[in-house]
Amino acid sequence: MKYAICQALKKFFASVTAAIVSLTGGGFGGDKTAEPVRPDANTVTAYSKADADYTLGIDVEDEIHDISDLLFGVFFEDINFAADGGLYAEMVVNRSFEFTELAAGDAFHGWSTINGAAAEVKINDTANALNENNTNYLVLNNNSDTPAGIANVGFLDGMSIEENAKYNFSVYAKGLDGYGGKLYVNLCSGGEIVGSGIINSLTAEWQKYSLTLNCTKTDFENATLQVLADKGSVALDMVSLFPEDTFKGRENGMRKDLGEMLEDLEPKFLRFPGGCVIEGYDYETAYNWKDSIATGKNGLPLEFNGGYGDIAARKQGTNLWTNIAATDDPFPCFMTYGLGFYEYFQLAEDIGAIGVPVINCGIYCQMRGRGPVDMESAEFKQYVQDMHDLVEFCRGDENTTWGKVRVSLGHPEPFELKYICIGNEQEGEIYFERYQVFLDSFNKAKAENPELYNGIELIYSAGASDGTHGENYIKSYEYAKKQLGSSDIAADFAGATDQHYYNQPEWFLKNADYYDEKNYKRNVNEMTDTPYGGGLQVFLGEYAAKSNTLKAALAEAAYMTGLERNGDIVRMAAYAPLFGNLTATHWSPDLIWFNNHQVTGSISYYMQKLFSVNAGTTLLSSDLEGAKVEQSPLGGRVGIGTWYTSAEFDNVKVVSNETGRTLGSDKFSLPLNFWWNWENIYDSNDFEIQNGKLVQTNTWMPYTETGMVAYYGCDEWTNYTYTVDATKLDGEEGFIIPFAVKDAQNCYFWNIGGWGNTVSCIQQIENGAKTKLLGTVRDCTIETGKTYEIKVVVSGTTVKCYLDGELYVDWDLASEAQAEAYQVVSTDESGDVIIKLVNVTGTSKVFAVDVTNADIKSTATVHQVTGDSLANDNILGAKEDCIMEEFTVNGLSDEFNYTVPAYSVTCIRLERN
Structure with a gap:
């Protein structure tokens, strides 16, 4: 009977929730919903707060800080045949008959x-x-x-x-x-x-x-x-x-259509050539920039046909993204190096960007490759020397060993070089000590030859995750702080820290304030005060919202308002990867899709374009009211579980905080009752009742992102205290204690002794994506054989977690940054007031805009990306669902109401009289 009542309540509350969402249109609620009467989209009406959903106040005289002039750029990695078979316009595959047994034929x-x-x-x-x-x-x-x-x-x-x-x-x-x-x-x-x-x-x-x-x-x-x-x-x-x-008519050039897609983005930098291709599995598969400009077996430039750098003298490489176990791959991925470092720098110039090269730091891929090179070896020392030779290649004259290659290829003037990335996604102590060798060697050379090295800075890797996921992320800041010592000049250690993360759309919405000063501190001495880090300039070298749909693009745009708002500390940012094809894809989503004769920009491409062509130089004071999403109370089932660990559980009890009534309990003296649910594990036999306790019996790899978990109770439980006794029997970590469980893809859990039995924190699963809640992290180790009393108190939007009576977590869901709308306002050398508005809801929204200390013209230019469904996706070969449109609107002044469409990103450029 309890189960039947619970299921009936579940259906009732679900219908009520659906009705509320359809009325409010809050967040990513699905396709467009029925709207109250509003002006048509992109209509300018008289200023009225009463008739608006949100108010946006702008003070043009209140200039907050300068915004990086390199903020929005592109990252090219030779993945998905982005080089040979893609951007590089060579039409002949295996032109020099150098393919190996990996290839069919x-x-x-x-x-x-x-x-x-x-x-x-x-x-x-x-x-x-x-x-x-x-x-x-x-x-x-x-x-x-x-x-x-x-x-x-x-x-x-x-x-x-x-x-x-x-x-x-x-x-x-x-x-x-x-x-x-x-x-x-x-x-x-x-x-x-x-x-x-x-x-x-x-x-x-x-x-x-x-x-x-x-x-x-x-x-x-x-x-x-x-x-x-x-x-x-x-x-x-x-x-x-x-x-x-070819693009720009160059010999040995790029495909014109793909090159024009890059140029149209107006990127300010081009990071190249990777990515994982820089790391390789080993020396033979790591991208070698010197091979890309024709180096002989003696390590020096190879003269051929009376010059240096000739493409016929470049040694073919094996791309890390190929299948190295194959013997008959129909689409093997090799590197002709026809698109080499010379061509990359030339391409950067052709699209109006600066080149930002990445070099191997003496560590092959840490996930699937050989790993670190012995720091005393000639191999490692050569990698350090490659950094110096790259500087000479870019800046040296025809009388230098490497500068003469550039000159011979037709570029007597130096290439612009401001940054060199030392490694790709390397992390941990093995990276830190190698980076330090590169830095020391660079500083020594700079002191000896300031003219050659002046104005160049090294970029330091933060690893392969953000501050909400990877423990090595904050360790990179701890090391930087240690090395800086008493210095308060971050550039003494690195020009920027290179961060890479790929997350679900919801993560980007909730973390649009990631680099706000409350999270990412500007003072070097405070760089480890929060899990976000601080002090160092940021190069967000790779990011994406894991989909090419409008939903993902909107989330990225919301996040980009935060990047621009924090353009004083975020130096550069690039979506990744850049190119994808449908015939042989290594990774998706991608920014631009191509086949042998067509090219299509993803919706994310047009979002990037909107921000880049409207990049501001100075942030203006602005304040948006009314857009924050009111969080619903936490509620749902509870549970028990582990990660690579076996454990036993007893005395499960859930009590109402309001009435003191027991909502559910189980001492496991009888067979498991019907309130236990196994939807998130492969085999319910992983759990057994033994001696009056529920035992998770194995230490195997978990089948899902949420671990080996069993759920208990009713979806409609709210405002409750959940207690359980837990004992670790064997394995690598501690306990996973779910709460507020709607289903296996949408829940929270307290991870006690996670990350190798070192950390306690709350994690959220939303639409299958797992996120660590930063404000809940603390050190924690679980002892084997000891029984712990665990208590989780859920009340409204807050949760408190106790371990043996000690408060470990006191967290409020309402502190999350997710909103219905996002904005950033800037200006540039034209004097325009540049307003960017992101509406992630399924209804059109009215902004009441009040611009002070400016005389605004009545006509404005608008750039906009919008669609009619979160599932919109630009498909190669078909009419694009969403592009960036440009139009003008009239009737503007220093006060006006503007209606933006549902699911839209809108940039309004207000001109001043």
């Missing part, structure tokens, strides 16, 4: 023979190869009287050719055994030749030959490149095909 991957030709790849033939870095080449034999040869299908979904377009073909070739014939080069659509050229004769030595092919047909599905020879034998290498119309 091995060194002949991507190629086929035609007209009866015989083709053999010569492997590591150093005596006859093109150069010491490119030791494979193809020998083509034709024993017939008609031309025969090889054909290439291109990357991923194949080559793409267009009618009336021109394509630049090149090849290194030589005739063998007195060959006196020609080479025939064809662009084909199926079996039809749609572009052709002839190389009339070959020498007996390697030589580069070039042609321009004029295409007469468009084909996105069946295009191939053919290279055929007359009777006899020829050797071929570096078979290449580029569209003539």
Whole structure:
């Protein structure tokens, strides 16, 4: 009977909750809801607080602080074939026959023979190869009287050719055994030749030959490149095909459409080339920037064709994102280094950004690779030297070892270099001590050669998580503080700390104040006072809300208002990853999606664009009232559980705080009653009643993010005190004590002895995403064999947690920052008042805007991204659901009401008279 009553109450309260949400439109409630009568979206009406949902006050004369001039940029990692097969415009896959057994077809991957030709790849033939870095080449034999040869299908979904377009073909070739014939080069659509050229004769030595092919047909599905020879034998290498119309018209250039997508973002920096590719599994798979500009086996620039840096002299690398266990991968991921450090810096210039390079810090991937390099080894010392050589490559003249490579490639002027990232997502003591070696070496070199090093700062890794999740995050600040000692100048240790985190949309909404000074302290001496850290400038090198939907993009935009508001301490920020394709995807979501002939910006792309093209230089004082979400009281079932630990539990009891009545209890003297629920574990047999106690019997890896957990009680329980006795039997950690459980994907739990039996904290599961609540963290260790009395008091929006009578947690849900709307107001050199408004609700909202100390013109420019469903998603090849639109509105003054659409981000640029 109790169970039936509980389920009936559950259905009743669920219907009431749904009705309330539909009326309030608060938060991410679903698709658009029925609205009260409001002006049409993007309508300007007379100023009236009474007719508005929120009031926004702005004081133009109250300038809070400068905003970083590098705030919004892009991060390029060679993932998802973002380089070869993506941005890099080379159309021929495996152009130099250097692919390995990882690839289907091995060194002949991507190629086929035609007209009866015989083709053999010569492997590591150093005596006859093109150069010491490119030791494979193809020998083509034709024993017939008609031309025969090889054909290439291109990357991923194949080559793409267009009618009336021109394509630049090149090849290194030589005739063998007195060959006196020609080479025939064809662009084909199926079996039809749609572009052709002839190389009339070959020498007996390697030589580069070039042609321009004029295409007469468009084909996105069946295009191939053919290279055929007359009777006899020829050797071929570096078979290449580029569209003539590359981004900015550069030789060895980028795909024009993808380059223009980057340029349209107006990014202020380009971080490259990774990411995990920098780390690698080991030396052979780590991105080597010197390989990307052609370095010989002696470690010095390799001269080839009378110069340095030639793409034909660049040693191929194996990309970490390929499947290193494969022997027949149809889409193997190698690095030709055709898009190398020279091209990255050049690309940064072409899109109006500065280059921010990342180099290996002497640690291979800590999650799946070899790990740290011995600091006394030549290998580690070379990584340190690579940092210095990079400075010389960017700033040195033609008389320097590495500067001459840049000059030889066509860039006599220095590249702009302000930052060097030391490592990617490295963390912990093994990183700290290696970073210090890099820093000491850098400072020594700077003191000896200030002209070369002046204005460059190193960027220090905070690891692979934010302050609400990873313990190594705050340890990075503890180390920085220790090293700074009495210095209060953060740049003495690092120009910025590189932070990476990927979280659910709800996390970004709740943490939009992450870098507010109450959390992220500005004073170096206070950098460890909160779990957020402080003191150091922030480079948010990678972040995303784990989806390409409008819901995720809105959450990111809400968070970006916090980034801009805190632009005094947040130096740079970039969404990640940048490029994705649908044929062979390593990671999603991604900012820009492409195939062989199309490109689509995700909704997040247009959010990034809105913020970047409207970046302010100075933060203005602003205050938004009425947007904070009122939190509902905590309520729901309770539970017991563990993580990599077995334990026994007894004396479960839940008592109403209002009446003192026992809502539920279990001393496990009888079989488990129907109020126990096993929905969150693989097998309920993991729990057994033994000797009058409920025992979690194993120490296995948990099946879910919430651990090995059993739930008890009724969803509608509120305002209660939950007590239970718990004893650890074996394993690595302590106890998990759920409360306010709606279901396995939406609940809270007290983690007692988490993180290797070191920490106590409250964690929240919301829509399956787990977050550590920062204000609840403290040290805690659970002893094996000791019985602990655990008490959790839930009252309204607060929870108090006691362990053996000691208060461990006193936390109020109402302290969370989630709101219905978010805003930031800035100005720039134009003098415009730039208002950014984010509405995450399913109804349109009216802002009453009051601008003081400014004479505002009546017309304003508006940029806006909006959609009709949180599930909106821009799909490659289809009409985009959401883009950034630009329009003008009239009727403005220093006071006005403005109605923004549901699910929208709106930027209003108010011009001043």
